[in-house]
Amino acid sequence: MSMVLNTSEAPAWRTRARQLAAPEFVTPAILLAPSILLLVVVVAYPMIQGLFFSFTDGSLMKAGKWVGIDNYTKLLSSPAFYHSLRFSAVFAVCNIVGCYLLGLGLALLLQKDMPGRGVFRVLLLLPWIVPSLVSIVSWRWMIADEGALFNQIIKLFGGSPIYFLSDSTWAVIVVILIKIWRSFPFMMLSLLAALQSIDRSLYEAAAIDGATRWQSFWNVTLPQIKNISIVLCLLMTIWTVNDFDTPWLLAQGGPANATENLVVLAYRFTFARNDVGMGSATSFITLFVLMTLVFFLLRWQRRS
Structure with missing residues (x-):
């Protein structure tokens, strides 16, 4: 009886080994190997090296010595860090809400049959297609000073010029609005694709039940x-928190660091103050914040 059990159980691991060695497993492994190696070289190694730098006091010119968690301690006790964290949160929330509302509204509009719908779709994608350097520098040219285009229009109607990039409140508003302008096409295009995939019979059933357009939108469109x-x-949260182009090219994080997010703060530490350790620590705290947020949102999505 014992021999029978052994002969029936022994081949299990051999069978598994033969399966892993079969061509349908070996061929994908060989094909994926270059991509995996490239990811290790381009992503994994720099990340591990950056994590090591965050525990040192090095600069761009020298490696520095090991200081443990001193960089993280100094960063978490710095008012500049909390200011950047607060602006990053406001920046992300305003951009997500603005992009979603604008993108969903335009997606619902473009879903309807109307003349020139294809042309409108192309035109509305332009802010997303144009390179960030070109679009942001163009916006800066239009709002930079008293002689800029927007202030000339304001003067034409008898108003006083607004110094958009010299006033902290206006600078924050402008950075957020331009970020929404640059980001909403992606949200619009993705939501338009989602809307077109909804089964039309659901709307027909809702209409038969006497649902209004708002009730159909609330009970059919949004859940779908x-x-x-x-x-x-x-x-959008990840892209906004990691956005360096918009606050830096518009206002260099100013005035008075009003538009300085965590990425700009990391840049300042690394290249302006020549402190690679603090810059790396800022980057990894940003990564930790984003990973925590993503974890809880995905967990909530799975439960719901």
């Missing part, structure tokens, strides 16, 4: 695009 909306908001 819920999952894609969560994913889009996650992506």
